Amino acid sequence: MLYFKHEISNYFYSFVFNQIEHMKKRFYAIAILFLVACGTGKPDAELTVGGRTDMFPEDVTIEEYEDEIIEDVDQERPVYRASETILTDLVHTKLEVNFDWAKSRMNGVASITAKPHFYASDSLILDAKGMDILKVQLEGKDLAYSYDSSYLKIKLNKSYTRNDKYTVMITYVAKPEERTTGGSAAITSDKGLYFINPKGEDKNKMPQIWTQGETEASSVWFPTIDSPNAKTTQEIFITVEDKYATLSNGKLIASKKNSNGTRTDHWKQDLPHAPYLFMMGIGQFKVVKDVYARPDGTKMEVNYYVEPEWEPYAKSIFGETPNMIKHFSQLLGVEYPWDKYHQIVVRDYVSGAMENTGAVIFGDYVYRTDRELLDGNDQSTIAHELFHHWFGDLVTCESWSNLPLNESFANYSQYLWDEYRYGLDEADYQAESEADGYYQSAQMQGYHNLIWFEYDDKEQMFDGHSYNKGGRILHMLRNYLGDEAFFKGISNYLNTNKFKPAEFHQLRLAFEEVSGEDLNWFFDQWFLGSGHPVLDVSQTVDETAGTVTVTVNQKQSLELSPLYKLPLQIAVFDSNGKQVHDVTVEQSEQSFTFPFSGTLKCVIFDQQQMLLAKIREEKPADQYIFQYYSGDRYKARKDGLLYGSKNKEQKGQQLILDALNDKFWSIRLLAIEKAVKLNADNSSKGLVLIKDLAMNDPNSQVRSAALNFLSKELDVAASEVIYLEKIEKDQSYLVVSTALKNLGKDNPDKAMEKARSLEKERSSKMIAGVAQLYGQHGVKDNYDFFATALKGSIIQGFDQLGVMNSLTYFISRQEPELVERSLELYTYLKEEGGFYTQMFLGQNATYLVSMCDSKIEELNEEIAAHEKNNDAAYADQARRKLKQYSELKVKFEPLAVSAEEE
Ligand SMILES: [Zn+2]
Numbered sequence: 001m002l003y004f005k006h007e008i009s010n011y012f013y014s015f016v017f018n019q020i021e022h023m024k025k026r027f028y029a030i031a032i033l034f035l036v037a038c039g040t041g042k043p044d045a046e047l048t049v050g051g052r053t054d055m056f057p058e059d060v061t062i063e064e065y066e067d068e069i070i071e072d073v074d075q076e077r078p079v080y081r082a083s084e085t086i087l088t089d090l091v092h093t094k095l096e097v098n099f100d101w102a103k104s105r106m107n108g109v110a111s112i113t114a115k116p117h118f119y120a121s122d123s124l125i126l127d128a129k130g131m132d133i134l135k136v137q138l139e140g141k142d143l144a145y146s147y148d149s150s151y152l153k154i155k156l157n158k159s160y161t162r163n164d165k166y167t168v169m170i171t172y173v174a175k176p177e178e179r180t181t182g183g184s185a186a187i188t189s190d191k192g193l194y195f196i197n198p199k200g201e202d203k204n205k206m207p208q209i210w211t212q213g214e215t216e217a218s219s220v221w222f223p224t225i226d227s228p229n230a231k232t233t234q235e236i237f238i239t240v241e242d243k244y245a246t247l248s249n250g251k252l253i254a255s256k257k258n259s260n261g262t263r264t265d266h267w268k269q270d271l272p273h274a275p276y277l278f279m280m281g282i283g284q285f286k287v288v289k290d291v292y293a294r295p296d297g298t299k300m301e302v303n304y305y306v307e308p309e310w311e312p313y314a315k316s317i318f319g320e321t322p323n324m325i326k327h328f329s330q331l332l333g334v335e336y337p338w339d340k341y342h343q344i345v346v347r348d349y350v351s352g353a354m355e356n357t358g359a360v361i362f363g364d365y366v367y368r369t370d371r372e373l374l375d376g377n378d379q380s381t382i383a384h385e386l387f388h389h390w391f392g393d394l395v396t397c398e399s400w401s402n403l404p405l406n407e408s409f410a411n412y413s414q415y416l417w418d419e420y421r422y423g424l425d426e427a428d429y430q431a432e433s434e435a436d437g438y439y440q441s442a443q444m445q446g447y448h449n450l451i452w453f454e455y456d457d458k459e460q461m462f463d464g465h466s467y468n469k470g471g472r473i474l475h476m477l478r479n480y481l482g483d484e485a486f487f488k489g490i491s492n493y494l495n496t497n498k499f500k501p502a503e504f505h506q507l508r509l510a511f512e513e514v515s516g517e518d519l520n521w522f523f524d525q526w527f528l529g530s531g532h533p534v535l536d537v538s539q540t541v542d543e544t545a546g547t548v549t550v551t552v553n554q555k556q557s558l559e560l561s562p563l564y565k566l567p568l569q570i571a572v573f574d575s576n577g578k579q580v581h582d583v584t585v586e587q588s589e590q591s592f593t594f595p596f597s598g599t600l601k602c603v604i605f606d607q608q609q610m611l612l613a614k615i616r617e618e619k620p621a622d623q624y625i626f627q628y629y630s631g632d633r634y635k636a637r638k639d640g641l642l643y644g645s646k647n648k649e650q651k652g653q654q655l656i657l658d659a660l661n662d663k664f665w666s667i668r669l670l671a672i673e674k675a676v677k678l679n680a681d682n683s684s685k686g687l688v689l690i691k692d693l694a695m696n697d698p699n700s701q702v703r704s705a706a707l708n709f710l711s712k713e714l715d716v717a718a719s720e721v722i723y724l725e726k727i728e729k730d731q732s733y734l735v736v737s738t739a740l741k742n743l744g745k746d747n748p749d750k751a752m753e754k755a756r757s758l759e760k761e762r763s764s765k766m767i768a769g770v771a772q773l774y775g776q777h778g779v780k781d782n783y784d785f786f787a788t789a790l791k792g793s794i795i796q797g798f799d800q801l802g803v804m805n806s807l808t809y810f811i812s813r814q815e816p817e818l819v820e821r822s823l824e825l826y827t828y829l830k831e832e833g834g835f836y837t838q839m840f841l842g843q844n845a846t847y848l849v850s851m852c853d854s855k856i857e858e859l860n861e862e863i864a865a866h867e868k869n870n871d872a873a874y875a876d877q878a879r880r881k882l883k884q885y886s887e888l889k890v891k892f893e894p895l896a897v898s899a900e901e902e
Contacts, residue, residue, distance in 0.1 A: 081453050083229055083399040083503070086117045088124055090232035090275075091165055095222050098239040098262070099209060099282070104195040106174040110222050113167040115160060122159040124168060127219035127226035128152040129192070130179035135171040143168065149179075152223050174221045192220025193280075196347050202832065204793045206307050208283030210346045210361060212354060213276035215400060215458050224275040229398040229501035232275065235268040240282055247281040247305055249273070249357045251339050269357065271338065272499050274396045279356030281305060281344045288314035292322040294335065300325075305344035306367070316370050318343055320379055320421070324386050327420050328413065333491035337394050337498070341386070353381050355388030355410070365796055372763050375700050375734045379421070380414040380430065387413030390494055398501035400458040404450050404527070405502060407462070408470020415475060425664040428609060428634040431475065435612055438468035439532075447530040447560055451504050472612040473526045479610040480522070480567055481515055489514040521565055531561030533613035535585075537605045548572060548600055549593045552585050563588060571607035573630055575599050580607060602626040609635040621647040625655050638667060645674045653682045660689040665699035672705045687713055694722060700732035707735065711742040720747060727754050733761065737769030748777045759785055768799040768806075775806030780818050786810065790825055790833075801836040804829060808844040812851045816884040819848070826895055845895035852889035856882060 092113040099106050114124060129150060136143045136154055144155040152170070160166055176191040192212065197205040211221060219226035235253075238246045242263045250269025257263050285305040292300045302321050304314040321341065329335045338358045349363035362385075366378045391409035411434065418427035441464025448454070450465055450473065478486040493502070493510035508523045536553040550570055554563055566585040571578055575598025583592050602623040605615065621644055628640025641659045645652055656678060659671035672693065678686040687710075694706035707726065710719055719742065726739035736758065744751035755770045767789050774782045786807045789795055795803055811822045826845060829837055859882040866875035 079454050079456075081399060081401045081455060081458075083401075083501075084225075084227040086229060087119070087121065088114050088225060089117050090114050090225055090230050092167075093222070093224065093232045093234045093275075093278075094236075095234070096237040096239075097221075097280075099195075101195065101198040101207070101209075104175075104177040104198055106176075106193060106221060108170075108172050108174060108222060110170045110172065110224075111167055112170065112223065113165055115165045116162045118162055120159050120161045122156045124154040124156060125225075126152045126154070126170075126223040127216070128170075128172070128223035129217070129220045130175055131220075131223070132173040132175065133170065133223075134173065135169075137169045137171075138166060170223050172223065176220050179220065190217050190220075192217035194348070194350075204791065205347050206283055208281070208285075208346055210281045210283075210344070210349075211279050211356075212350055212361070213278055213356070214354060215276060218275045218278050221280075222275075222278070224278075226275050228274050228276060228396050228400065230275055231272040231396070231499060231501070233270055233272050234278060235266065236278075236280065237264050237266050238280060238282065239264045243284055244282050245285040245287055245305065247279070247285075247342055247344050247359050249277065249279055249359050269339070273357045273393055274501075277355070277357045277393055279354075279359040279361065281346060281359065281361060283346075284308070285344065286311040286314075290315065290319065290322060292325045292336070292341065295329075300336070301340045301342070303340075303342045305342065307345070310345070310367050313367070313369055313373075316373055317366055317368060317378070318382065321382060321386070323421075324379075324383055324417060327417070328383075328387060328390070331416060331420075331487060332390055332494060333487060334390060334394075334494045334498075336389065338389060341389070343382070343385075353385050355385045355392055357389065357393045360385045367796075369762055371731055371733060371761075372765070374732045375765065379417060383413045383417040384410045387416075394499065395494055395497040396501045398503050400461045401453045401455070402451055402503050403461040404466045404470040405504060405507060407466040408450075408474055411467040411471030412474045415471065425634040425666075429664070429666050431472065432635060434468045435472055438464040438472065438612070439614075440464065441468070442531075449530050450527045469532075469612065476526070476610055476612060477511070477522065479608055481511065485511075485515045525562045525564055529562045531556055533561070533564045533566060533611070535611075535613050535615045536618075537615060538618040539603055541600055546597065547593050547595050548603060549591050550603060550605065551589065551591045552605075553589045554585070554587075566611065566613075568606045568611060569608055570594070571602075571604040572596055573601040573603070573626065575601075578630070602630065604631060604636055607632065607636065609633040619643070621652070625651055628655055628659065634664060634666070637662070637664075638670060641667060641670055641674065645677060648679075650681075653678060657682060657685055657689065660686065660693065665697070665702050668693065668697065668699070668702050669705050672702070672709050675709060683713075691722070694726070700730075700734045703730065703732065703735045704738040707738045707742060711745070716746045720750070724750075724754075727758075733763040733766040733769070737765055737772075740769055740773060744773045744777060748773075752777055762794055764795045764797075764799040767795050768802045771803040771806035775809040778810045780814055782810065783814075783818055783821065786822075787825055790829060797834055798836055800834045801840055804833070804837050804840070804844055808847055812848060816881065816888060819888055820884075820891075823891055826892075830895060842896050845892050849889055849892045849896050852885045852892065855885045856889070859885065 090112065094111040094113075096109040097106050112124075112126070127150070128147070131147075131149075133145070133147045133152060136145045136152075138157055141157065143157065146153045154168060156166060156168075174193055176193040177195070179191070194210050194212065196209070197207045198209075200207050211218070216226040218224060224230070224232075234249060236248045238248065239258070239262050240246060242257065242261060246265040246267070248265075248267035250267050252265060253268045254266040255263060256266075284307075286308050288304040288306065288311060290302040290304065292302050294300060302325070304318045306314045306317075310317075321343065325336050325341060340358045341360075342358060343360045343362060345362045345364055345366055347364055349361065351363070353360060353362045353366075362378075362381070366381070368377070387410045388406060392406035395405070397403050397405040414434075415427045415431055418430055445460075445463060448465060450470060452461065452465070455461060481489065489511035492514050493507050496510060497506055504523065504527050508519050508527075512519050533554055534556040536555055538551050540549045540551070541547075542549070556564075564585070568583060568585065570581045570583055570592065572581065572594045574596035579594070581592070581594055603619070604627055605617060606613075624640045624642075624644035625647060626640075628637050628644050631637045631640055641655060644655045645659075647655070656671055656674045659667055660675065662668050662671065672690060675683075675686045675690060690706045690709050690713075693702055694710055695703075697703045697706065703726075707722070710722060714722070723739040723743040727736050727743070730736055730739070740751055740754060740758070743754065751773055755773050758766055758770050761767070771786065771789060774785060778785075786803065789803050790800070790807065807822070807825065811819055814822075826841065830841055833841060859878050862878045863875050863882065866872075866878060
């Protein structure tokens with residue numbers, strides 16, 4: 001899209017012609033100046049441009065000046081990803097569409113109302129990718145246009161000023177499957193309009209149509225200005241067979257049955273938003289209704305579109321949505337601005353979820369039964385997409401370089417929701433993994449500025465910087481400004497920029513206006529800088545003076561990152577309790593001295609645990625033990641346990657025992673891990689506690705980890721009782737799977753018997769657990785389980801890969817007849833398997849090829865031995881098997897090879 005301006009120069013020329021004419025004299029003047037200067041070579045020649053006579057410094061000759069210029073000639077201007085220049089304002093977009101399912105095409109009529117942005121113009125240039133353009137009209141008359149499969153350049157009937165609106169009507173066919181693409185991973189998710197199982201050939205996949213606009217793929221299904229700084233109101237008339245439900249942005253205004261058995265739904269959104277947020281979803285979805293009550297008492301629809309079998313679970317999956325809308329509206333001081341909030345779950349989705357205005361789309365990973373929801377939910381994703389309705393949909397990043405204005409906030413909403421709904425510990429725990437996500441992504445893909453003007457491809461913006469790091473930065477800003485100023489600043493930003501695009505300076509200005517403080521220092525280092533602080537923190541204690549000195553060294557590379565200014569709090573605990581000191585770290589080495597009375601118990605650096613920084617801290621183990629018991633925040637207590645448990649004395653042991661009863665599940669989980677350090681005096685106490693965790697902990701991860709611990713510590717008989725009770729009674733599939741796996745190690749027969757009754761559970765995790773057991777201990781009758789599981793719709797994503805790996809392990813132990821039968825499963829997975837499954841299919845097939853090789857080798861030896869002993873019958877039998885394996889090898893080889901080539 002950034003090359004847009006060069007490609008359209010012919011049209012562009014017509015409406016900037018005047019300006020260029022205007023500038024020509026100036027160009028000529030400068031050109032003449034250079035000709036004269038070079039020609040005469042006289043430094044003291046009288047040079048006149050615009051009345052000025054001092055173009056060159058008087059003491060520098062022209063030759064010398066040219067030398068200086070030549071030295072710089074090799075330098076290229078760095079790439080700068082500017083916002084799209086706005087030539088035309090979209091006003092309203094009306095679409096009338098119907099579908100050719102058999103051909104995966106959409107017939108459309110787009111009526112686009114627009115006006116010149118500032119300069120008068122007789123042209124309209126639209127993005128329109130891979131379409132057939134059938135007709136372009138204005139007021140019923142055909143217009144001239146050119147179309148190159150990317151841009152539709154329309155010559156209007158006259159020149160329009162910025163005060164004139166016009167409406168062009170474009171009749172077209174969208175052909176998302178027929179676009180010539182490079183076939184890379186990025187392009188396959190760039191179709192804009194997706195037909196899933198359109199001919200109904202796959203019985204396990206409900207046929208459906210859905211769209212995905214971000215970043216610039218909406219222009220595959222309607223002509224538009226496909227840029228985040230464009231905004232338009234919209235209405236869509238969707239004509240489908242009556243059996244289908246439809247979803248789009250805005251409100252369902254009307255639903256009209258047509259004489260030919262079809263139905264036309266009219267969706268309309270009166271508030272403007274960016275074209276990448278346009279959405280359609282079509283299929284035999286069930287619509288589960290929910291409601292949000294606005295503060296003024298009016299009600300807003302909140303519906304969940306799911307496949308029929310998920311109807312009973314829709315409210316369990318999405319039911320927190322009205323609470324989220326309420327909480328976020330209050331927190332932001334800006335009421336949810338759109339007219340409804342619907343969510344839909346689709347198959348084969350190309351991303352995680354998408355914040356299409358009022359019509360959010362999710363991949364089918366969010367489908368979970370009530371029992372599955374006990375092991376984890378997708379509320380953070382639900383919150384993320386909802387928050388985009390303020391950050392992204394209401395105020396939109398003006399360019400992809402400014403994407404953090406959308407994604408950092410959406411990421412931070414996950415913290416805000418956890419904090420409100422599940423408490424600070426849960427929020428801080430998730431925040432820690434968000435920070436880790438940033439560190440990992442940056443290490444793999446490199447560091448760049450948060451607001452990044454120099455990317456190669458806009459898709460690179462969707463990384464651990466824009467999301468994870470941005471979220472952490474907002475958290476630091478909140479800690480610095482305080483909650484009231486932070487949320488008032490956000491409110492100010494939203495109100496000032498609503499229904500408009502924005503760049504990050506506008507965010508800074510909004511916070512500055514509220515707080516009264518120049519915040520360039522903060523935005524420069526975090527939004528325009530790269531990397532993060534790396535801090536060495538140490539302490540020296542002067543017992544006589546009663547002081548502790550905390551020394552901080554900034555160790556990050558100053559080539560990559562700035563020397564940071566970091567306002568933070570240091571807590572000092574002594575005999576009198578806790579004193580909190582506000583400090584600002586801003587030098588490469590800096591010391592802070594604090595008094596203490598009586599005994600110094602502990603120093604906690606950054607006691608709010610809010611810094612995005614790698615911190616190496618030197619501190620006695622005793623202080624860590626104290627920190628576990630006295631720290632306010634999850635991370636301080638976690639570090640307290642992690643390092644305090646290195647103390648081998650009784651207090652280190654007691655720390656582990658106490659942490660097994662911690663109020664927060666993730667600390668209990670860590671305590672189970674540390675329980676291996678319990679000595680003879682304490683291990684029986686630990687075992688009692690962990691048995692209790694296995695049976696009664698409210699968190700299934702803790703129960704599962706406790707079971708794994710017990711499997712190593714208890715004797716076979718004692719642990720089997722626990723496994724069986726868990727398999728019978730625990731509601732968590734994770735816990736049941738763990739129990740089954742451990743039972744399989746001790747008593748495979750019993751485990752196999754139990755597994756049979758679990759085969760039919762509607763749980764991806766459970767099926768993967770059963771498959772793992774069958775992989776190791778299964779007999780030929782278990783083959784049908786694998787076939788049902790892999791061809792069914794219950795197992796998803798990563799679990800499907802696990803089941804395939806188990807199948808391979810299972811198959812490699814079976815007779816050649818069953819190996820042969822399994823070919824159809826692998827062939828099926830090659831076509832229909834999920835992303836991870838397809839990725840590792842080649843490896844699995846290779847494994848089976850090498851299994852055939854070793855069988856062949858074995859059988860050759862066997863045949864030789866039989867022949868030596870003159871056992872003709874046995875030799876013949878072995879030869880038949882040899883033939884079978886040789887044929888099998890040939891059949892598996894293409895799967896191994898083709899999958900690897902892909
Ligand atoms: Zn997002």
